[in-house]
Amino acid sequence: MTDEPTTLASWTRALRKQLDALGLDSAALCQAAGLDPSQLDDPNGRCPLSRTTRLWQLAVEASGDPALGLKTSQFVSPTTFHALGYALLASSSLREMFERIVRYHRVVSDALELVLHETPQAYEFRFRVPPGSPAPAPEALDAFAAIYVRSCRNRLGRDFAPLAVHLQRPEPADPQPWQAVFRAPVHFGAEDNLLRFSRTAFEQRLDDGNPELAEHNERALERSLERLQPATWSSRVRACLAAQLPDGEPSAERVAQTLHLSLRSLQRHLADEGTGYESLLSETRHSLAVQHMRDPRCSISEIAYLLGFADTSSFSRAFKRWTGQAPSQYREGLERP
Template identity: 30%
Template sequence: MRPRFEQRNVLAAAASGVSDFISGRGGDAGKVFEQAGVNERCLGDPFLALDLSDYCAMMETAAAETGDDNFGLWFGQQFQPRSLGLIGEIALAAPTLGAALDNLASLFPYHQQATETRFTQDADGLLHLEYRILDGRILERRQDAELTMGMFANVFRSSLGPGWTPEEVHFEHPRPFAWHDHRDAFDAPVYFGQRTNGLVFRNRHLDRRMPKGDLARLTDLRAQLVALAGSTGAPPFLERVRAEIRSRLPEGPPHIEVVAGSMGLARWTLQRRLADQGISFSQLVEEVRRALAAHYVRQPHIPLSDLASQLGYAELSVFSRAFARWFGCAPSRVRTAGGWH
């Protein structure tokens, strides 16, 4: 039976080949699926869906099970658009590379709900293909971000050849331990702790023909995807606000006007809707910082000064005091003890 599409699903084709990839890296695929709550029989079926949280958990669990902290990075590098189901076929059926990117950006949230994908141009004339999850409940999502950037890069390569490289690659998570692998995989500068995940590239070759472009097929595939998913999904209001807060923390304490504007709301409207939920904006910022601090402090390769900056603190001492208030001990003590006890 096909699962009912709700607020945050991802089509199971996004996990095509993951079982073999886990096994090839020395992991127990069955154990990974069981721990993540994923039904292995759904994997790779272009018309079935997985819960987005379970999908992200599966990739994080696979990284731990295989002992490969860059599991998502390497899985994405080998993942070809044709394996991605309808959204991959849509990109390949577009007449030009520019049309492929337009369709990818506009339709990817149907393939993977509760996400934002944008195709934009910055003030310097560079183009950005950006992606992030909008559900603030999904804290652990690094592997998903890294595999998605690899998938996106392979859309370019399907038109421009395997040697195509971006100008830059951006990731929202802090710099991982083996970060040189990311630079080598994309053959480009990689920046961590950014507002969103994205590929940055120059405004050229967008008129290059896609090798399998077929406008009639593109139109049919677009209709299939929209009908299958039903919607782009919508995380609960508080989770969307948490996501906007998270994306702006590396720039410093987020301002309510900026977060409200990113959601298309006036400041007073956001304040009123938060009050209706029994919480203030400052309390929500505190909750997001606390949850991320608990997540990142367990990763010893992230210097505490970088962790403080990732959470919007200008000084480590200020972050340390906040951490002690939340958890009753200094973050350095958690690190020294090797984790929570």
């Protein structure tokens, strides 16, 4: 890994399939962009953003089609996104699906920051370029937006459409392909790349959700994230907490001992990373709580036990502090038809 953002090679293979379908020499275009076509077959391979952006530029020039990204989305399958694709298929609502996209998108690409924001009338899914980072090709962002709208249609039916689509790219000479794909008002030259969805559709319970399968793939995604990011002291503490919480709330001293550190050294390392033990304990419990709440087999009292709380009422108070809702209210929202 370098400091440059990277993307899964399987994502680039979808573009190659589109180019081959158009009768273009995808291998030659890859080589011209500095990508080795044979290395793109590695399921865990990653491509530097600068080279995939160059490939998109060459692909648009060769095809003469500025809407190429929209069409490339049809060559994306669940395996393109590895375990994330299957976790999305197993999600029990669109809200749950997009929460997973936000949490695990770095497995697919670290070129964007994703944010899911809830408003009184809608959910807004933003995908933006991190400050100081290079921007992906506009066609790649088109494909990104189209893929996730297509994912919603796969779960709710072909008639599904977002409320609105905002894209930062300049308005094309012919916006009809974008309107045809999204079937919603499309705003070009926008301040943010954003998809807006109906609350009703986002919170609808999906009958084909499978919490057990989703959890299985989340474990694979967690391992992938660990491989992608350097082992900070914060990440090591989170891993210790996740392992030790079922035995009761671990003390900072106990975690320090597990990491072969003195308590003072642990505190100093965490301070250098801008955090502290109590913050990491709360963040880890919050993250695990949301995961466990999605599993209908797990009672609220069991979740309190798994998170190391002394009793259910202590867990309920903490959960309301994290989410603004009592655990029972949150679960009712997940199960709402």
